[in-house]
Amino acid sequence: MIDKKDVEYAAGLAQLKLDEEEKEKYTEQIGEILDYVDKLSELDTDDVVPTAYTVPMKNVLRKDEVQESLPREKSLANAPDKKDGQFRAPKIMSD
């Protein structure tokens, strides 16, 4: 149903570094979850609208009004690296 490669791929997308032991563990655990979802798939849901939301609410909207932003020093306060009022991110392209 799911093998180690799938786990490595998903971990890669999420930028997670897993050791071998974790990979084995997650392959098994995620496999169990997927098996369970598979079981649900046995139900005939052809006429059922997919449920994206479980709370019976809709159209929660705000007016288009400008509110005060954070002072810039506060926005940047927790940034590990910054320069000229901007966040500084590590290089994007790997060598």
Add this chain to the structure above:
Amino acid sequence: MSTKYETVIGLEVHVQLNTDSKIFCGCSTEFGKEPNENTCPVCLGLPGTLPVLNKKAVDYAIMAGLALNCDIAEYSKFDRKNYFYPDLPKAYQISQFDLPVAEDGKIEIETDEGIFNIGVTRVHLEEDAGKLIHEGSIDKSKGSLVDYNRTGVPLIEIVSEPDMRTPAQARAYLTELKMIMEYLEISDCNMEEGSLRCDANVSLRPVGQEEFGTKAELKNMNSFSAVEKGLEYEVKRQREILEEGGEVVQETRTWDESLNKTISMRGKEEAHDYRYFPEPDLVPLEIDEAWKEEMRKEIPELPREKYKRFVSELGLPEYDAGVLTGEKDMAVFFEEVLKDYTDPKNLSNWMMGEFLRLLNENNHSPFESGVTPLNLAKMLKLIDQDVISGKIAKEVFEKMYNSGNDPETIVESEGLKQISDEDELENIVDGIIEANPDAVEDVQSGKDRAIGFLVGQVMKETRGKANPGLVNQMLRDKLMD
């Protein structure tokens, strides 16, 4: 015989909506602020914050959908598009995946080759990302500076069907979209500032083949001409590959304006797997008939309809109609003048001539000049009634443009009234005849062109105020019998 290829183009156009505040928080969307001044815990993606949807962004998306002849979704929702990039503080973009606000529309475009219908697959709402400045070039940079002012500015993405067959059609489609958005007044549509952005999917297939060829995705075309040039280059590149028996590689390519070519971005980006899932922090949207109707009422006559009406009802040449409807304010101004003036073609000549010239010189939009529609109507009537000459009118017009005064006042105070009184002109005409015996002789020996010279002399003498038709007639009467 070599195979003939057909080009297939589809466009993805991002349009920044000109709301005052961002799509999910109250930060200002104002352009040109200092970096990171327009940020708050929501758009910075700090833990524990919740997005709340801006109603105006939804209104605008519905308007765009209606104007593009789409079906508006009764039920729509938002989804998270997950990827890591420093311009995205949350590591996901709130977008719409399977239930966009609008789907299944089309618009009509026109090129030199004719009229075409281009399908619109979908219109969905999403948040914009921040701006990155790489320290050095993107591939050698040691780090990137990030400005999140733009993060969370509302966007609509308009995806077309692969219905375009030439780069010129793609350009016409983009132009039409831009005009529609401008008429709706939901975006500034400035490609240079990035409030209108365009990516293209291009492929070639042998004529007659139904299946699409392998496509390249083209990015970074920052002007209308860049879109056309980039596509032309890409079509040529792919045709050469196919003609040599090669295969086009599916990849993203970037248009390099300075090199005039597209460059492969292969290897510079990860394989895309966005793992979309419903955005749990937002509730779904339900758009009922009443909301749709309310938005429908906000939609003015659109450029294409206006263009057709100007041709069919006002009898304008297609060229004139195209220029006048190309900018909304120009068309509105034109129609305002027509409330007090009855000759559309004469008005069109003035708008496309003197008015456009001065607007361009001063970098004004039509309603920013001193000329009001009513005053322009008054001035044109002064010409029609022979109160001023067409030549003097240009002087009057420029004074109106700069001062905001009405034409009667200017004509009166500057003494610019046309002289259409024979008695008043008699002496001047006689004087010119006397002073120019050579020209007089030419006229009398049948050189009709010489009369133009004499009319010109009278015009000069009267500083352009003489009625040229009358002067011409008087000269003929005096010299020809």
